[in-house]
Amino acid sequence: MPAVDRINRQWVLARRPIGQVRVEDFARRDGPVPVPDLAAGEILIRTLMIGFDPAQRGWMDEGASYMPPIAIGEPVRGSAAARVVASRNPVYPEGAVVRGLFSWQDYSVVALRGEPAPVLVAPDVTPEEALGVLGGASLTAHVGLNQVGGLRAGDTVLVSGAAGAVGSVAVQIARLRGARVIGIAGGAEKCRWLVKDYGADAAIDYRNGDVAERLAALAPNGIDLFFDNVGGETLEAGIAHIARFGRIVLCGAISGYNDVTPAPGPRNLSRLIAQRAEMRGFILLDHMDHVPAARAELTAWLRAGQLRYRVDIQQGFEAIPATFLRLFSSASQGKQLLRVE
Template identity: 75%
Template structure:
C-alpha cells in the first residue's frame, strides 16, 4: 500500500450551463481508500489521464448511455495507472491498467457491475494505451468498418478529422482504398490531414465554405460520412450524400456546450430520394470487436501505416484547464495529462 494518505480529486461542482468552465469543478483532498478490497477489486495509482469530448455530455443531467456524473463526485474520465493492491488474480500488483478511473490520484476499480479494467501490455507506453490504442481509435475502427460498411473506392468524408477519432478514421479509410476528404479547423490541422495522415483533400471549416468545397471535391457525392461534429457540418454532409450513402454519427461536438442545443439538420428529407442511411453508435455496444480492432491497429502502427499525435499536459492542478482545451481546438492530437510527482 502507498505511504500517502491523501487522494487528490477534481469533483463536478455544478452542472455546466452552456460553455464548460473551470468553475464547474472543485478540487478536494480526500482520504486514500484504506479499507480491505472486496474480492475481485483492485486499487490503482493513476499516472496519466485522457480527455474526450464525450465527458461534457456526462456532466448534464440527461438520459444517455452512461448515467450523469453526480454533483460532488470525481469527474468520470479515462486514466491509466499501476495496480498497487489487488484482490483479483487477473490484475496482479505492479501491472498496468486503463479504465474510467476518473480525475483522482487513486481509484478502486473492477468493482462488481463496473466495466473491467483493460490490462496494458508490457512495452506499451501510457500515452499509447490512452491514445492510439485507446477507445478513440477503437471507436474509429468500429464506426468505419462495422457501422459505415466501408468499401474500396468509396468517397469518404470525415469531420473532426484531425482529432483522436477522426484522424484514425481518415487513415483506416485510406488504407482500405477509399478516397478521403477531411474537415478540420485551421490551416495547420488541414496540412496534417493531407501530408501526415494521407487524406486526398482537407477543408478548413473556419476559413472555407464547406458546402462549396464539397461540391467541388466530391461532384458525385459522398458514399460514407463519418461525423464527429453535428450541426451545420452534418447538414453539409447530408446535402452531398450519394445515392445509397451511409452516414455514421459518432459525435456532435459543435453542440456540446450550446445552452439551447444545436438545431437538428433541416435537410433530413434529402436522405429519402438518395436512399441513404444514418445511424448513431457507441463503442460499448461493440466490445466483441475490440480484439480484431486492436490487432489491426497494432499491425498498422508497427508498420508505420498509421501515424498519430499526442498532446501531453502536466500537473494535477491543470486537469480542468486541460479538459477545456478540447473545446477551443487548442489540443494538438489526443489530449492527455501526466499527473505530477509520478
Template identity: 70%
Template sequence: MKTNAINRQWLLARRPSGMVRETDFQRVDVALPVANLPAGEILVRNVMLGFDPAQRGWMDDAPGYMPPMEIGVPVRGSAAAWVVASENPDYPVGALVRGLFGWQDYAVANRRDDAPPMRVPAGLSPEQALGLFGGASLTAYIGLLEVGRLREGDRVLVSGAAGAVGSMAVQIARLKGAHVIGIAGGPEKCRWLTAEYGADAAIDYKSENVADRLAALCPQGIDLFFDNVGGAILEAGIANLALFGRIVLCGAISGYNDVTPSPGPRNLMNLVRQRAVMRGFILLDHLDQAPAAMAELGQWVGEGRIRHRDDIQVGFENVPQTFLRLFRGENRGKQLLRIDESQ
C-alpha cells in the same frame, strides 16, 4: 504504498450551463482508500488521464448511454493506471490497466463497473494505452468498418478530422482503399490531414463553405460520412450524399456546450431521396471486437503506416484547463495529461 497517502481529486462542483468553465470543478484532498478491498476489486494509481468531448455530455442531468455524473464526486474520465492492490487474480499488482477511473490519484474498480478495467498489453506505455491504442482508435476502426461498412473505393468524409478519433478515421479509411476528404479548423490542421495523415483533400470549415467545397471536390457524392461534429457540418454532409450513402454519427462536439439545442439538420429529406442510412453508435456496445481491431492497428503501427499525435499536458493542478482545451480547439492530437512530471 504509503497508507497515509492523500488522494487528490477534482470533483464536479456543479452542472455546467453552456460552455464548461474551470469553476464547474472543485479540487479536494481525501484519504487513500486502502483497507479491506472486497473480493474482485482492485486499487489503482492513475498516472495518465485522457480527455474526450463526450465527458461534457455526461455532466448534464439528462438520460444517455451512461448515467449522468453526480455532483460532488470525481469527474468521470479515462485513465491509465498501475494496480497497487488487488483482490482479483485477473489484475495482479504491477499490471497496467485503463478504465474510467476519474480525475483523481487513486480509484477502486471491478468488473461490474459501467466500463470495467482493461489490461494493457505488455510493452505499451500509459500514453499509448490512452492514445494510439486507446478508445479513440478503437472508435474510429469500429465506426468505419463495423458500423459504416467501409468498402474499398468508397468516397469517405470525416469531420473533426484532426482530432483523436478523426485523424485515425482518415488513416484507416485510406489504408482500406478509400478516397478521403477531411474537415478541420484552420490551415495548420488541414495541412496535417493531407501531408501527415494521407487525406486526399481537406476543407477548412473556418474559412470555406463546406457544402460548396464538398460539391466541388466530390461531385459524385459521399458514400460514407464519419461525423464527429454535428450541426451545420452534418447538414453539409447530408446535402452531398451519394445514392445509398451511409452516415456514422460518432459525436456532435459543435453542440455539447449549447444551452438550447440547435435546430436541424434541416435537410433530412435528402436521406429519403438518396436512400441513405444514418446510424449512431457507442464503442461500449462493440468491445467484443476490440481484440481484432487492436491486432490490425498494431500491425499497421509496426509497419509504420499509422501516424499519431498526442498532446500531453503535465500536472494534476492543470486537469480542468486541459479538459477545456478540447472546446477551444487548442489540442493538437489526443488530449492527455501526465499527473506528475516524475511519472
C-alpha cells in the same frame, strides 16, 4: 509510508455546466487513500495519465443518456491509465498497468462489478499509446467505420473533426482500406496535417471556406460514407452531398456540446429519403465484441509504421480542468492527455 497516510487528490463536479464548460464547474478535494482492504475481485489503482474526450461534457449534464450523469460532488469520470497498487484479482497483479474508464483522482478502488473491465496494458505499450492511438478514440474510429459504416475499398469517405483523436485515425483507416478520403478541420495547419501526415486526399478548412461548396467540387459524385464528429451545419453539408445509398455514421456532435439551447437540427433530412441513404448513431460500448480484433489491427498498423498520431500532453494534477477545456478550443493538438506526476 502506508497508503492510508497519503492524500488522495480529487477533482469533483462542483456544479452542472450551463453552456460553455468552465474551470469553476469543478472543485479540488483531498481525502485519504482508500484502505486496501479489498473484497475478492477488487483492485486499488493509482492514476498515471488521464485522457480527455468531448463526450465527457455530456456526462456532466443531468438527464438520461447512454451513461448515468456524473453526480455533483463525485470525481469526474474519464479514461485513464493507472498502476495496480493492491489486488485481490489474479487477472490484475500488483504492478501491472491498466487502461479503463476511471476518474479524476489519484487512487480508485475498481470493483469490476457491472462496469467495463480494465484492459491490461502490454509491457511494450506506453500509457500515451494506450490512451491515444490504441485507446478508445481509435477503437471508436475503427468500429464506426467498419462495423457501423460498412467501409469498402473505392468509397469516397468524408470525415469531420478529422484532425482530432477519433477523426485522424478514421482518415487513416479509410485510406488503408483503399478509400478516397476528404477531411474537414479548422485551420490551415490542421488541414496540412491531414494531407501530409495522415494521407487524406483532400482537406477542407471550415474556418476559411464554404464546406458545401468545397464538397461539391471535391466529391461531384457524392459521399459514400460520412463519419461525422461535429453535427450542426457540418452534418447538414454532408447530408446535402450524400451519394445514393450512402451511409452516415454519427460519432459525435462537438459543435453543440456547450449550447445552452440546442441548435435546430439539419434542415435537409428529406434528402436521405431521396438518396435512400442511412444515418445511424453508435456508441463503442455496444460493439465490445469487435474491440479485440480492432485493437490487434491498430497495433499491427502502428508497429508497421502505417498509423501516425499526435498527442498533446499537459502536466500536473492541478491542470486537469484546464486541460479538459482545451478540447473545446483550438488549443488541443491531437489526442488530449495529462501526465499526473
